[in-house]
Amino acid sequence: MMVEVLYLLIFAGVLFFTGVTLFGVMLSIGVSFLxxxxxxxxAMFIKMLPWLLVIMLGIWLLKKFAH
Structure with a gap:
């Protein structure tokens, strides 16, 4: 739900500054997509952050105690 609202706000904001033309609509779609x-x-990075930290800890422990 929040992503759709954010997309619409970005789309409307860019469309407001570029004008309602074919170029403006295409630019709004492109900027909103980016x-x-x-x-x-x-968001995916934040979601995976705990697993990334566990992997980093495992690699650090492996390097520290492998020799």
Missing amino acids: FILAFGMF
């Missing part, structure tokens, strides 16, 4: 893609990757 922002949603970036926010999605950030």
